Amino acid sequence: MSRTGLLRALADLAARPHAGSAAVAEALELPRPPTAGEHADLFDFQVYPYASVHLGAEGMLGGDARDRVAGFLRALDVTPPPEPDHLVVLLHAYADLTDLAASGAPRADHARRVLLHEHLGSWVGRFLARVVELGADPLRTWAHLTVRALADELAVCGPPPGPPAALRDAEPLPEPEDATAADWTQGLLTPVRSGLVLARADLARAAHELGLGTRVGERAFVLRALLDQDARAVLGWLAREAVRQADDLGPVAATGGEPTARWWRERLGHTATMIDRRLGAGAGPSGAESGAESGAEEDR
Numbered sequence: 001m002s003r004t005g006l007l008r009a010l011a012d013l014a015a016r017p018h019a020g021s022a023a024v025a026e027a028l029e030l031p032r033p034p035t036a037g038e039h040a041d042l043f044d045f046q047v048y049p050y051a052s053v054h055l056g057a058e059g060m061l062g063g064d065a066r067d068r069v070a071g072f073l074r075a076l077d078v079t080p081p082p083e084p085d086h087l088v089v090l091l092h093a094y095a096d097l098t099d100l101a102a103s104g105a106p107r108a109d110h111a112r113r114v115l116l117h118e119h120l121g122s123w124v125g126r127f128l129a130r131v132v133e134l135g136a137d138p139l140r141t142w143a144h145l146t147v148r149a150l151a152d153e154l155a156v157c158g159p160p161p162g163p164p165a166a167l168r169d170a171e172p173l174p175e176p177e178d179a180t181a182a183d184w185t186q187g188l189l190t191p192v193r194s195g196l197v198l199a200r201a202d203l204a205r206a207a208h209e210l211g212l213g214t215r216v217g218e219r220a221f222v223l224r225a226l227l228d229q230d231a232r233a234v235l236g237w238l239a240r241e242a243v244r245q246a247d248d249l250g251p252v253a254a255t256g257g258e259p260t261a262r263w264w265r266e267r268l269g270h271t272a273t274m275i276d277r278r279l280g281a282g283a284g285p286s287g288a289e290s291g292a293e294s295g296a297e298e299d300r
Contacts, residue, residue, distance in 0.1 A: 001027065003098065004095040004096075004098050006149050007091050007092075007094060007095040007098075007149055008091070008092060008095050009027055010028070011088045011092050012024045013028070013030075013033065013034070013138075013142050014091070014142070014146075016039060017033055017035065017036050021034075028142075030138050030141050030142065031138065031141075032138055034135075034136060034139050038135070038136040038138070038139060041136075042135045042139055046130075046134050046199040046200055047131060047134060047199050049086060049087040049088070049127060050083070050085050050087070051065055051066070051085035051120075051122070051123055052066040052085045053191070054122075055122060055166040055170075055191075055192050056190070056192065057170065057171065057192065058190060059186070059189050059190030059191060059193070066083075066085045068119070068166065069085040070085075072118075072119060076107075076111055078093070087124065087127070090115065091120075097115060098112055113157045113158075116150075116153055116157050117157075117164055117256070117257070118160075118165060118166065120256075121150070121154065121164070121252075121255050121256030121260055122163075122166050122260060123256075124150065124255050125249070125254060125255040125261070126191065126197050126252055126264060128143045128146055129245075129248050129250075129251045130197050130199060133248075134201055147251045147255055148254075150254070151254040151255060154255060159258065160256070160257050160260065161259070162259045163259050163263040164256075166192070167192065167263045167267075168263075170193060170267075171193060172194075172271070172274075173187045173188070173193055173194055173270065173274045174274075175274070175277065176274065176277050177281065185223055186220060188223065188238060188271075189220055189223065192267075193267075194242070194267070194268075195242060195246070195264055195267035195270070196268065197245065198241075200219060200222070203219060203222045206241075207226060209237065210230065210233045210234065212230060212234070213225075214226075232279060235278060235279055236275075238275055239271075239275040239276060239279075242268045242272040246265050246268040246269065249265055252264055
């Protein structure tokens, strides 16, 4: 299978299962394709295959992060699809640009490097690491294959000279005295601000490990409920989770380069430090103030 054929096959399995998924899985030497239930549970309810969720200032679908990808595609005279920042679209776009570069098309080689460094490598390693941890067997295998394929592309294109712009420009979690409880709760759930990629399963794990009750709802609602029960214990757990996730940045270095991995490592370290300061300041309900100040729910 060619390099671009491999990328398109991997993109196909990131899309919802269909009648041809079994043939694609066989071509990739997977034991079986993911079921519709496995795909939906992971990509609809746990970790989201969208650049905007990982790179957006609110950690939600759409917004400026999606607009950046759409603008990139328009600059290539491509009409953006409704979800231009979905991993399926980005992998297909990268494969198309690679084919164009091989044919000698002007700007194609530069454009594919920009796509790889800015719009894929900036976040996809964090996403794929969580797929390996949380997904069913076929999706874990798919994630490993995707890391290897993008690592090969990074070897061809070369690493970025520094962190991508979307990361360099991102605001971190603020000092404890400068933030409301609502901003802190949302910031912890926003990967580009906290460095954490927190799934519903992670919050359930926190509740189990801390002996707390769980609530059914959006992640922000669940996290606020946990903080209302025992803010100090939950914040301590989140600080430890930041350290744990910082130890799992191999896929980021492989797909985005060491400058990108270093950025995520530093962001997670900053978050652990800010949590320690908030604990030192004395965390109350919802991390500081009453949960009544909680902000709007997140995207899903």
